[in-house]
Amino acid sequence: MVNIIVLVKQVPDTNAKIVVSGDRVDLSAVKKVMSPYDEFAVEVALQHREATGGEVTALTLGGAGADKVLKDAKAIGVDHIVRIDSDGDHDSNSLQTAIASVLSELGAEVVYCGKSAADTGAGSTGPGLAERMGWASVSNVTAVAFDGGITVVAPSEGGDARISVPIPAVISCDKGNMKVRKPNVKGIMQAKKAKVDVKSVAIQPSSVAIVAHTMPPAKPAGKSYEGGAAAAEVARLLRDEANVI
Amino acid sequence: MTETIVIAEIAKGTIHATTSELVTAAQALGGSPIVIVPCTDASVADAAASIQGASKVIAAKSDVFNHYDAAGWASAIDAIAPAGTILTSATPQSKDLAARIAARRNISVVQDVVAIDGNQLTSPVYSGKAMQTVALDGPAVISVRANVFDAAPSGGSCDVAVVDTTGNMATAVQEFMARASQRLDVAEANIIISGGRGMGSPDNFVHLEAIADTIGAAVGASRAAVDTWEAIPHSMQVGQTGKTVNPNLYIAVGISGAIQHLAGMRSSKYIVAINKDADAPIFQHADYGIVATWEEALPVLQTTLAGMMA
Structure with missing residues (x-):
């Protein structure tokens, strides 16, 4: 009986237009x-x-609005859903300290997460x-294969490596050839009724603070x-003007 | 003042050129950095001694560095790196290492930095649709994107100290599986030529491969191409849910420029777009745009480049 935790994060739809209003993104x-x-990771x-x-x-x-992604995970088939209650921004040190304390409290043995979140793209949490x-x-x-232990395939210089991972461990997931399952009607009904276990954790102050969001410089x-035929001219410019060939 | 420390980027057993860019970035934070070279053979570190601006090179010698294990590398580097702000490259592996070293020291990590102004660091967020500037208050670990900072010139000569270190390996590699193709992976390449669904068929990617082989590029693909054609593997996919790349030159062929694709390549230094649709969004991001079919443009590009390389 393995105690498996999967970390999920609510982010803006990746198709959404991002607008900066004043000096912060307006989501x-x-x-x-x-x-x-x-x-x-859920799969x-x-x-x-x-x-x-x-x-x-x-x-x-996250805040109460983040319960939506927990319900989505529940509809796909997870057993329990837990939210660390927090609004506002935290640096990686504060965030991870808070999550680590909850992982210990939950008795986590294996943690799965996405390779990075679509908002920060950092990939630091795992x-x-x-x-x-x-x-x-x-x-x-x-x-990922489960053959007694956990065996994963991850990129390595010049190809891939097959790696044995001892438990306990954190594994961050890329897409690979994975197909994710969709929720069925029963799962969606169960998710509606499911209660989110909300945890209050004291989160330490951050030493990295957001100063401003800006739009990327226009090219x-x-x-x-x-x-x-213009490809010939472009090739010459790549060599003589851009100096990249 | 605390130290700034650069962790050298190692590729194919030698110090990668981005290490010199990290030295420039470290200088922007203030001071002359110590360059730590993770290695199994200390002679690898000698090349770092000529990077101007480095105050000292430490060859961190350990069997741990034979192949990558996050726990082993973080513990072995932490054991010998002085207190201070640490800079790494922003390759997937080095970002992973940066996060572990930061956590080990109970400090924060800031990833994918593209600008440094005093204690303020700027990184792309929301897949490059916005930029985020943060202020540091104390030491941190920072990963820096390639091809953003100028490389520090060579010609310097600082001391190289060889320090034996050791770390706790947590995982075990069972086997390495070499890539079927000898071509570079998009995540490792400085030039990328990518095809989209506009290529018409996966068989037509041979024309991209021919150009790639001429100029030493990697071949990438859009999500539409990967999703449509089984012959185009996900490992080639550039963009959201694929790889984020930051090459010197990105050539997009038959790619319209969906927001997910732009997310993965918009910060490339130079972008060339070849598309038959003059209204394709990719052209708004291109330094050089050619409105033409790939059938018209690629043979000309191939011939010209081959002539330049000869």
């Missing part, structure tokens, strides 16, 4: 979804449970938690050409 009109890579967590037995808990950190817990970690895995208009 009020943006649809929020589970971060895409977290969907692969792998469920496969782990099916292979070895155990229970899967989806864990998020390996950071592993270090705080004193656990093994492998990031960006594209395949100056490039040179445009009509017709395939």
Whole structure:
């Protein structure tokens, strides 16, 4: 019976237009979804449970609005849903300290997460938690097998490596060839009724503070050409003007 | 003042050129950095001694560095790195390492930095749709995107100290599986040529491969191409749910420029777009845009590049 935790995060829909208002992004009109890579993490967590037995808990950190992604995870098949109650921004140190304390409280043995969240793109939480817990970690895995232990495939210089991972561990998931399951009607009904276990954790102050959000600098208009013959001129400019060939 | 420490980026057993960019970034934070070179053979570190601006090179010698294990590398580097702010490259592996070292020291990590102004760091967020600037209050671990900071010039000569270190490996590699193709992976390449559904068929990617082989590029693909054609593997996918790349040159062929694709490549230094649709959004991001079919443009590009390389 393995105690499996999957970390999920609510992020703006990746198709959404991001608007900066004043010096902060304005996400009020943006649809929020589970971060895409977290969907692969949920899938792998469920496969782990099916292979070895155990229970899967989806864990998020956020305000009450983030319950939506927990319910989504529940509809797909996780057993328990837990939210660390927090509004506001935290640096990686404060965030991970809070999550690590809840992982200990929940008795986590294996933690799955997406390789990075679609909002920050940082990918720091998985390996950071592993270090705080004193656990093994492998990031960006594209395949997972449960053959007594856990064996993963992750990118390595010049190809891939097949790696044995001891338990306890944190594994961050890339897409690979994974197909994620969709919720069925029964799952959706159960998710509606499911109660979120809300945890209050004192979160330490951050030493990295957000100063401002800005729009990316506009790129100056490039040179445009009509017709395939222009490729010769572009190749020359890549060498003589851009100096990249 | 606390130290700034650069962890050298190692590729194919030698110090990667981005290490010199990290030295420039470290200088922007103030002071002359110590460069730590994770290695199994200390002679690898000698090349770092000539990077101007480095105050000292530490060859961190350990069997742990034979292949990557996050726990082993973080503990072995932490054991010998002085207190201070640590800079790494923003490759997937080095970002992973940065996060573990930061957690080990109970400090924060800031990933994918593209600008440094005093204690303020800027990184892309929301897949590059916005930029976020943060202020540091105390030491941190920072990963820095490639091809953003100028490389510190060579010609310097600082001391190289060889320090034996050890770490606790947590995982075990069962086997390495080499990539079927000898071509670079998009995550490792400085030039990428990518095809989209506009290529018409996965068979036509041979034309991209021919150009890639001419100029030493990797071949990438859009999500539409990966989703449509089984022959195009996910490992080639550039963009959201694929790889984020930051090459010197990105050539997009038959790619319209969906927001998910732009997310993965918009910070490339130079972008060339070849598309038959003049209204394709990719052209708004291109330094050089060619409105043409790939059938018209690629043979000309191939011939010209081959002539330049000869």
